Amino acid sequence: MRVEYDIKLGFKDVMFRPKRSTLKSRSQVNLQRTFKFMHTSIEWTGVPIMAANMDTVGTFEMAVKLAENELFTAIHKHYTLEQWNQFLADAPEGIENYIAVSTGTGANDLDKVVSIFKANPKLKFICIDVANGYSEHFVGFVKQARALFPDKVIMAGNVVTGEMVEELLLAGADIIKVGIGPGSVCTTRVKTGVGYPQLSAIIECADAAHGLGGQIISDGGCAVPGDVAKAFGAGADFVMLGGMLAGHDESGGQVIDIDGKKYKQFYGMSSATAMDKHAGGVAEYRASEGKTVEVEYRGPVEATLQDILGGVRSTCTYVGASQLKELTKRTTFIRVAEQENRVYTK
Numbered sequence: 001m002r003v004e005y006d007i008k009l010g011f012k013d014v015m016f017r018p019k020r021s022t023l024k025s026r027s028q029v030n031l032q033r034t035f036k037f038m039h040t041s042i043e044w045t046g047v048p049i050m051a052a053n054m055d056t057v058g059t060f061e062m063a064v065k066l067a068e069n070e071l072f073t074a075i076h077k078h079y080t081l082e083q084w085n086q087f088l089a090d091a092p093e094g095i096e097n098y099i100a101v102s103t104g105t106g107a108n109d110l111d112k113v114v115s116i117f118k119a120n121p122k123l124k125f126i127c128i129d130v131a132n133g134y135s136e137h138f139v140g141f142v143k144q145a146r147a148l149f150p151d152k153v154i155m156a157g158n159v160v161t162g163e164m165v166e167e168l169l170l171a172g173a174d175i176i177k178v179g180i181g182p183g184s185v186c187t188t189r190v191k192t193g194v195g196y197p198q199l200s201a202i203i204e205c206a207d208a209a210h211g212l213g214g215q216i217i218s219d220g221g222c223a224v225p226g227d228v229a230k231a232f233g234a235g236a237d238f239v240m241l242g243g244m245l246a247g248h249d250e251s252g253g254q255v256i257d258i259d260g261k262k263y264k265q266f267y268g269m270s271s272a273t274a275m276d277k278h279a280g281g282v283a284e285y286r287a288s289e290g291k292t293v294e295v296e297y298r299g300p301v302e303a304t305l306q307d308i309l310g311g312v313r314s315t316c317t318y319v320g321a322s323q324l325k326e327l328t329k330r331t332t333f334i335r336v337a338e339q340e341n342r343v344y345t346k
């Protein structure tokens with residue numbers, strides 16, 4: 001047994017230290033980024049915030065709305081080939097730049113992804129998602145996907161440590177999904193005791209990925225726009241959101257009325273709710289169970305997007321970053337007592 005004694009940090013453990021700035025207004029901040037990828041010649045430009053591949057968030061409706069704002073959606077894996085074909089037949093032009101086809105690592109999963117790409121060769125992004133990205137089987141699957149799709153951008157995860165980021169990049173992934181246990185409806189830390197504070201995971205994994213020319217996605221744990229800014233400040237290239245995008249018209253699920261108030265259901269992809277819905281198809285998705293919660297119905301997602309983007313732009317002005325790209329360089333985090341941040345977030 002070994003114990004690592006250096007402290008690892010989560011979003012709540014830090015704040016940005018303000019810095020002298022020449023920026024007059026947050027409208028001067030550019031949130032667009034352009035990325036080149038490690039294994040393909042594709043270049044991507046957009047706002048690097050993405051909807052999670054959960055069936056309550058990563059929907060076609062969400063993708064259309066997010067793409068209008070140049071944001072990305074990892075479409076959940078439960079749409080059929082027919083649904084994909086139908087969506088793409090009427091989808092806005094250029095949507096393929098802002099969506100990924102998600103998959104697990106089962107044989108059926110692979111067959112489905114192959115058929116979706118065969119029918120729709122303009123699609124560019126694949127998101128290979130498992131609970132535990134540390135298994136040899138997973139690395140093998142990433143290699144197989146790279147051989148099958150030499151010209152597509154592959155996102156793969158989830159992991160939380162630098163050495164596994166490197167291994168997956170070298171196996172053929174372009175972008176690594178980082179986060180084990182921080183998700184708002186995830187119970188991995190409770191059920192298994194496994195996890196890694198998200199801010200430290202981002203800092204360590206970004207360093208490993210950037211050293212090889214790869215990127216990372218910070219996946220899970222953002223509850224307020226300030227957390228999204230902190231994820232970028234720590235070095236995340238992309239930030240993936242579940243709970244923050246739940247409860248909207250574009251999110252999956254029905255509006256429920258409880259005592260005259262409107263709610264929408266939001267649940268982890270390995271929760272009992274998800275398993276019931278997808279009949280065993282998600283059992284392998286997350287190592288441990290997820291929760292089901294009712295989130296307040298929040299209407300169209302547009303207002304929430306503007307709130308998130310406005311928050312991140314404002315962070316940039318506080319530290320003097322005229323572009324999102326400069327935020328990490330301009331970031332000094334100060335460690336704070338969690339108590340302090342509780343007051344600040346509520």
Ligand code: 5GP
Pocket residue numbers: 052053054158179181182183184185186187188219220221222240241242243244267268269270271286287288289290291
């Ligand atoms: P959030 O933004 O809600 O904090 O986190 C979203 C992320 O939680 C997803 O992108 C995914 O990585 C993770 N997640 C989704 N469903 C489950 C689940 O059922 N169990 C676990 N452990 N993680 C989940």
